[in-house]
Each structure stands twice: as structure tokens, then as C-alpha cells.
Amino acid sequence: AQKVTQAQTEISVVEKEDVTLDCVYETRDTTYYLFWYKQPPSGELVFLIRRNSFDEQNEISGRYSWNFQKSTSSFNFTITASQVVDSAVYFCALSESFFGNEKLTFGTGTRLTIIP
Amino acid sequence: ETGVTQTPRHLVMGMTNKKSLKCEQHLGHNAMYWYKQSAKKPLELMFVYNFKEQTENNSVPSRFSPECPNSSHLFLHLHTLQPEDSALYLCASSQELGTGFSPLHFGNGTRLTVT
Numbered sequence: 374a375q376k377v378t379q380a381q382t383e384i385s386v387v388e389k390e391d392v393t394l395d396c397v398y399e400t401r402d403t404t405y406y407l408f409w410y411k412q413p414p415s416g417e418l419v420f421l422i423r424r425n426s427f428d429e430q431n432e433i434s435g436r437y438s439w440n441f442q443k444s445t446s447s448f449n450f451t452i453t454a455s456q457v458v459d460s461a462v463y464f465c466a467l468s469e470s471f472f473g474n475e476k477l478t479f480g481t482g483t484r485l486t487i488i489p
Numbered sequence: 490e491t492g493v494t495q496t497p498r499h500l501v502m503g504m505t506n507k508k509s510l511k512c513e514q515h516l517g518h519n520a521m522y523w524y525k526q527s528a529k530k531p532l533e534l535m536f537v538y539n540f541k542e543q544t545e546n547n548s549v550p551s552r553f554s555p556e557c558p559n560s561s562h563l564f565l566h567l568h569t570l571q572p573e574d575s576a577l578y579l580c581a582s583s584q585e586l587g588t589g590f591s592p593l594h595f596g597n598g599t600r601l602t603v604t
Contacts, residue, residue: 420592
């Protein structure tokens with residue numbers, strides 16, 4: 374069975390600091406997808422990124438970067454120069470479905486608070 | 490309106506009541522989902538519909554009854570709920586299943602409290 378662990382329940386950092394959110398996953402499949410979603414106070418989850426298991430290249434999008442390490446089954450998310458608008462709950466998710474949408478397994482989320 | 494809209498935003502109901510949650514998407518998607526979000530637990534997938542046909546029922550108790558009359562609307566009918574059913578219920582949509590990756594688009598959720 375697949376499992377996603379986000380060990381950090383809550384993190385608080387001062388604005389402009391860098392912060393890394395950890396995600397560790399378990400799966401028996403060789404083909405899978407990993408995701409990060411952001412849930413701001415308004416409630417809706419917002420898709421941030423998807424990676425497939427064959428692509429271990431790190432990705433950077435503005436202040437966001439993701440470090441995928443198959444050897445340690447981790448898919449960590451770093452925000453550099455954090456801003457108050459980054460305050461949200463962040464979810465890591467795993468899907469063993471070829472098409473990635475179905476049967477997502479979510480972690481319990483990390484609540485990130487950016488202190489002005 | 491754009492995106493995924495859920496109504497009501499908040500709902501308080503007794504255990505003997507019958508109520509319904511509504512979800513509407515204006516994205517032209519053909520797959521719709523119900524998720525349950527409880528405190529300190531992972532999001533739980535409840536139901537999946539693809540072109541109005543239910544493709545997934547994740548062992549959800551029968552006191553939750555979904556309905557998908559068309560690809561734009563999804564309902565969750567509730568009856569004789571238990572206090573442990575109190576949670577945030579999230580609706581999501583995506584392009585139809587089986588045609589390649591499409592990210593989930595979520596609504597703001599309905600905060601349900603069962604008294």
C-alpha cells in the first residue's frame with residue numbers, strides 16, 4: 374500500500390527566511406507520481422507541481438523548488454525568501470495511477486506560518 | 490463564475506437530518522470527486538465520477554449518497570450522520586480520466602458539523 378508522511382505538522386518562520394517542507398513516501402510500484410498542493414485559508418487546494426518517478430531532476434519555479442530523491446523516497450519542497458502569502462497548509466501526495474489523477478494518497482499536511 | 494463552487498460553505502445538522510452538499514464546476518471538466526478532510530488526517534477520497542458514471546466508491550458508508558446528474562454538477566446527499574462525520578468536504582474536478590494527466594481543481598469546501 375502506498376503511504377505519504379509529512380512529519381512536520383507545523384512550521385513557523387520569519388518572513389524572508391527559507392523553509393523546507395519534507396515529504397517521504399512509500400510505494401511498491403516503479404511508476405508513480407508525486408504532487409504538492411497548497412491549501413490557503415480560503416480552503417481550496419491549489420496544484421503546485423507533479424513529478425513522475427522517472428524524472429529525478431530538481432525543479433525550480435520562482436521562489437519554489439523541489440528536490441526529488443528516489444534513493445531516500447523523498448520529495449521535499451523549499452520556499453526561498455518566504456512571504457506572508459506563503460502561509461498555508463501544504464500537502465504532498467502520491468499516485469500509483471498511470472494518469473496521476475486517480476486514487477491520490479495525501480499526507481497529513483504541514484501548516485506553514487510566515488511571521489511578518 | 491469560474492472554477493469549482495461549493496455550497497453551502499458551512500452546514501450544521503443534527504444526526505436525524507437530511508441535507509445535501511452541492512458542487513458545480515465551470516471548467517468544462519468531465520471528472521468530479523468528493524474528498525473528506527478531517528483534522529490531523531490525510532485527505533480521504535470518497536467518490537469519483539467520470540462522465541457522470543461513478544468509477545470509485547472508497548468504502549464510504551451508505552449514509553453518504555453521491556449524485557452526478559451531469560458533468561458540471563455533483564451532489565453529496567447526507568442522512569443520519571454521526572458526529573465523527575464532521576469535517577471539511579471538498580469537491581474537485583479534472584479533465585476526464587484515462588486521457589492523461591490533468592491537475593485537480595478544488596472548491597473551497599463545505600464545513601460540516603454534525604451535532
